[in-house]
Amino acid sequence: MIPSAVNYNDPQEPARPREALTVSLITQQIKMLLEETLPPFWVTGEISNFKRHTSGHFYFSLKDEGAQIPCVMWAGRNRSLYFTPKDGMQVLVHGQVTVYEKRGYYQLDVWQMQPAGLGALQQAFEQLKQRLQAEGLFDATHKIPLPRFPQRVGLVTSPTGAAIRDLVSVLRRRWPSMQIVLRPVRVQGSGAAAEIAAAIAEFNEYGKVDLLIVGRGGGSLEDLWPFNEEVVARAIYNSKLPVVSAVGHEIDFSISDFVADVRAATPSVAAEMVAPEAREIRNLLLVQLRRGFMHLKRKAQLYRERLHRIASSYGLRQPLNVAHQRTQELDELFRRMSQALRQRQERSLLELENLSKRLNALSHASILRRGFALVYRKADGVLVRHAQQVHEADLIRVQMATSAIEAEVITPP
The missing domain is CATH 3.40.50.2300 (Response regulator)
Structure with missing residues (x-):
């Protein structure tokens, strides 16, 4: 710090040599005075002596008719610029005054920069447009x-x-x-x-x-x-x-x-x-539906006509005629088979009737009707074929054609 015993504002009290300040100390005091006293601000001016360092930093001066101030814009900040600064360009910058101690001069640490005026904005627009297009x-x-x-x-x-x-x-x-x-x-x-x-x-x-x-x-x-x-x-x-x-x-x-x-x-x-447009889409859908319906209707009519032509063609009529003929032949065969079966049935019935008559003629009932009778022993129902099969006083049963009687043997054989 600067020694407080010395009044630097009093020209009648010169500083004693043993109290002299170093260059670094006075520079630090100036730096603190400027940086702590002056807040960040906007300033407008013309760019001159513009240089882009290999590190990416921008170094230039900002001037008007009466003065100029050195400026620096670090690479981390100038990357966001949408235009390329050039000498003679009017710009509006925002930053804070700092002191570069090694050279002992103040400079403006630029935080933001934008073109000043319509012409500069249009130029920045064209520059960015060309770069992005490329x-x-x-x-x-x-x-x-x-x-x-x-x-x-x-x-x-x-x-x-x-x-x-x-x-x-x-x-x-x-x-x-x-x-x-x-x-x-x-x-x-x-x-x-x-x-x-x-x-x-x-x-x-x-x-x-x-x-x-x-x-x-x-x-x-x-x-x-x-x-x-x-x-x-x-x-x-x-x-x-x-x-x-x-x-x-x-x-x-x-x-x-x-x-x-x-x-x-x-x-x-x-x-x-x-x-x-919802109404246009709705109308469009209705038109498409109508078109689709008419298209399907025409298709259906076309297919109907094609089917009719195919059904009426010789290629389909010939198999149908053949089927009709085969059906008629089957009917004729069925008629003939039915007739043959009826004839066979009639012959069989006739034969059956003849056999029945012959069997009836040979049956005991037929014999009995001619005056014969069958004799059975009543005791055991055995048919008596010989007189020796009965004895006196045996009861017999005499079967005639329509009735039967019982009798007793009186005369032994």
């Missing part, structure tokens, strides 16, 4: 087609702007069943680009939407600038979900428009592009 971020081969009938759409926009009202209104009117998922972000000002890029990455991690609409309503070039920053462009390029860019009005073009899979002139147009 890297292939605009290639059509990388574009993802939009789904024909999305069920859920993710919106990356401000929750309070006109864009969200237009998007929701058009989506609900055209496709009422569509679900809308909003990731609210700032769409202008410092930090907006980082929020937009983070929202796109979050939707990809979430994965439960079919596509994204990223955008905002109209505004100045400065207002739309977050959609021209490289961090947003790379987030869109890396998205696995289809992205529709809807930034500003029809005449506005942003870097996001070139990187996105589809560019919409306005948020309303974006909604119309992603949401089919």
Whole structure:
């Protein structure tokens, strides 16, 4: 510390040699005074003596008509720039005054830098556009087609702007069943680009939407600038979900428009592009159904006529005629067989009748009717064939044709 006994503000009291300060000590005091007294600030000026060191650091001066200040922007910070600084460029920088002790001069430690004025912004836009195009971020081969009938759409926009009202209104009117998922972000000002890029990455991690609409309503070039920053462009390029860019009005073009899979002139147009018109789809389905019905009707009539022609053709008539003839032959055979069976049956009945007559003529009943009789011993029912088979006083049974009598043997044989 500087010795307190010495009054450096009093010109009448010169410092004694034994109290002299070292260069390092006074430089440290100046460093502390500047860095602790001056807060971070924004300053505008023209770049001069710009140099990019092999380490990646930027060294340059910022000047106006009356003064200049040395500046440094370290590699870790300048990598996020969306333009290439050049001598003569008007810029707006944010940083803090520091002291480079080895050389004993102050410099501005730049944290952020952006072009100052519309011309500088347009130049930065063209530089970034050319660089990203050279890297292939605009290639059509990388574009993802939009789904024909999305069920859920993710919106990356401000929750309070006109864009969200237009998007929701058009989506609900055209496709009422569509679900809308909003990731609210700032769409202008410092930090907006980082929020937009983070929202796109979050939707990809979430994965439960079919596509994204990223955008905002109209505004100045400065207002739309977050959609021209490289961090947003790379987030869109890396998205696995289809992205529709809807930034500003029809005449506005942003870097996001070139990187996105589809560019919409306005948020309303974006909604119309992603949401089919329900009434048109319904009418289209009705037309397709009618066409399908008429087509099937014509096909059925065509097949009916073809079947009729085939059924009437000689190739099918000939087998039918043959079948008819074979059926007739079978009927004739059946008739002949039936007749033969009846004749056979009649002959058999006649033969059976003759045999019956012969059997009847030979039966004992027939003999008995001619006056003969059968004699049985009553005691055991044995047929008496000889007189010696009975004795006096035996009872016999005499069987005649129609009746029987009992008798007693009186005269022995």
